[in-house]
Amino acid sequence: MTRPRKLYVKSFGCQMNVYDSHRMADMLAPEGFAETARLEDADLVILNTCHIREKAADKVYSELGRIRALKAAAARHGRRLTIAVAGCVAQAEGQEIIRRAPAVDLVVGPQSYHRLPELLARTEREGAVVDTEFPVEDKFDILRAPSREAIRARGVCAFVTVQEGCDKFCTFCVVPYTRGAEVSRPVMKIVAEVERLADAGVREITLIGQNVNAYHGEGPDGMPWTLGRLLERVADLPGIARLRYTTSHPCDMDASLIAAHRDLPSLMPYLHLPVQSGSDRILERMNRRHSRAHYLEGVARMRAAQASMAFSSDFIVGFPGESEDDFRATLSLIDEVGYASAFSFKYSPRPGTPAADMQDQVPEAVKSERLYRLQAAIDRHQAAFNARCLGRTFDVLFDKPGRHPGQIVGRSPYLQPVQVMAPTTMIGEIAAVTITEIGANSLFGELVQTAAGAEPMLMEA
Numbered sequence: 001m002t003r004p005r006k007l008y009v010k011s012f013g014c015q016m017n018v019y020d021s022h023r024m025a026d027m028l029a030p031e032g033f034a035e036t037a038r039l040e041d042a043d044l045v046i047l048n049t050c051h052i053r054e055k056a057a058d059k060v061y062s063e064l065g066r067i068r069a070l071k072a073a074a075a076r077h078g079r080r081l082t083i084a085v086a087g088c089v090a091q092a093e094g095q096e097i098i099r100r101a102p103a104v105d106l107v108v109g110p111q112s113y114h115r116l117p118e119l120l121a122r123t124e125r126e127g128a129v130v131d132t133e134f135p136v137e138d139k140f141d142i143l144r145a146p147s148r149e150a151i152r153a154r155g156v157c158a159f160v161t162v163q164e165g166c167d168k169f170c171t172f173c174v175v176p177y178t179r180g181a182e183v184s185r186p187v188m189k190i191v192a193e194v195e196r197l198a199d200a201g202v203r204e205i206t207l208i209g210q211n212v213n214a215y216h217g218e219g220p221d222g223m224p225w226t227l228g229r230l231l232e233r234v235a236d237l238p239g240i241a242r243l244r245y246t247t248s249h250p251c252d253m254d255a256s257l258i259a260a261h262r263d264l265p266s267l268m269p270y271l272h273l274p275v276q277s278g279s280d281r282i283l284e285r286m287n288r289r290h291s292r293a294h295y296l297e298g299v300a301r302m303r304a305a306q307a308s309m310a311f312s313s314d315f316i317v318g319f320p321g322e323s324e325d326d327f328r329a330t331l332s333l334i335d336e337v338g339y340a341s342a343f344s345f346k347y348s349p350r351p352g353t354p355a356a357d358m359q360d361q362v363p364e365a366v367k368s369e370r371l372y373r374l375q376a377a378i379d380r381h382q383a384a385f386n387a388r389c390l391g392r393t394f395d396v397l398f399d400k401p402g403r404h405p406g407q408i409v410g411r412s413p414y415l416q417p418v419q420v421m422a423p424t425t426m427i428g429e430i431a432a433v434t435i436t437e438i439g440a441n442s443l444f445g446e447l448v449q450t451a452a453g454a455e456p457m458l459m460e461a
């Protein structure tokens with residue numbers, strides 16, 4: 001009997017890549033590939049790369065160096081180890097990856113994952129293959145659905161891609177070049193995917209897209225639907241207790257999305273809404289297409305519709321030309337919004353983007369000093385937000401065992417990890433928890449007995 005082949009997939013970066021990694025594993029399961037968590041056991045390694053963070057390509061090449069040694073060792077034992085590089089670095093670097101790392105057998109861009117079995121067969125016949133095309137066929141029509149077992153193994157929270165690509169062209173970002181123009185999936189295909197997930201026990205769905213609130217997929221009536229309408233449709237599906245979506249652009253906060261936050265109890269009151277800078281001058285240089293006032297107005301409209309709304313954001317410090325006054329404008333915006341959490345990065349040029357060629361790059365030492373101050377401000381607001389949770393009662397969706405015996409961990413509506421003493425049989429359930437202690441990285445709480453259908457108590461910002 002032949003040994004089943006083992007697949008090791010490593011995802012870097014965003015949730016879109018996690019979703020894509022699952023789809024690649026689903027595509028390869030019928031070809032006899034079973035997933036393994038041990039790199040040493042793999043017959044096929046896929047690095048699903050991200051180009052957003054600094055030195056992304058360098059990290060991929062250093063990882064490839066390590067895997068090349070494993071490939072050589074496998075060959076000495078008469079075993080073939082195939083190496084594939086997928087994701088945005090694959091799309092951006094293409095043939096260059098094979099030139100710099102000749103041990104790589106396949107370079108595959110995000111639009112070609114549905115062709116994986118065929119591309120792998122080609123590597124066996126022809127040697128190294130590069131496929132970074134934007135094909136005309138719809139990959140979502142060809143990608144295989146996960147098995148019930150695969151869905152179960154991945155837990156009670158799942159991502160569903162509803163939109164890909166971006167037409168915004170922020171001057172620092174590679175996404176419009178690596179993922180292409182905005183494309184939205186039809187409503188009923190998303191509904192069918194969510195139904196399959198719910199049927200296998202998934203309770204929380206995050207709709208994902210590079211620019212998710214620009215969603216405009218075809219509805220069952222043949223008309224383009226907004227994200228707000230899509231959320232309303234998905235919220236109706238039995239079994240789905242929680243909905244989220246990410247990542248949103250401040251220019252695409254339309255009335256239907258705000259109404260969805262007002263009207264849908266399953267839509268969590270927590271929104272990741274990247275602003276990047278609080279200075280209008282820098283926002284313009286970033287080509288963000290919104291001003292500080294426009295962003296704050298969006299936040300205010302959301303809060304007016306849903307008082308328990310909280311926000312997170314992304315920030316770039318030291319964008320070319322950023323002065324101390326520009327940076328202070330970002331700090332004051334952080335104070336004005338009072339974020340529950342945020343991600344922050346020093347600007348680093350991405351080859352091929354307009355900002356990389358701007359002349360007035362900010363010195364590294366200035367960027368580091370500003371990042372330090374910005375993170376201190378974010379930490380202060382996050383600590384204040386968490387402190388306000390003390391003594392409150394939230395619905396928590398439990399998704400895994402805790403680190404200590406008898407403990408399980410779940411997520412609050414605001415994505416904070418919440419630890420409670422409870423049996424593992426409660427994993428997959430939602431229960432009311434009163435927060436009794438605030439830790440450095442998570443909250444601690446006690447289960448509350450509530451009447452069925454009791455409303456969770458949410459934060460008022």
Ligand code: SF4
Pocket residue numbers: 166167168169170173174175176210211249
């Ligand atoms: S909105 Fe801007 S930052 Fe976001 S993916 Fe599009 S170009 Fe990149």
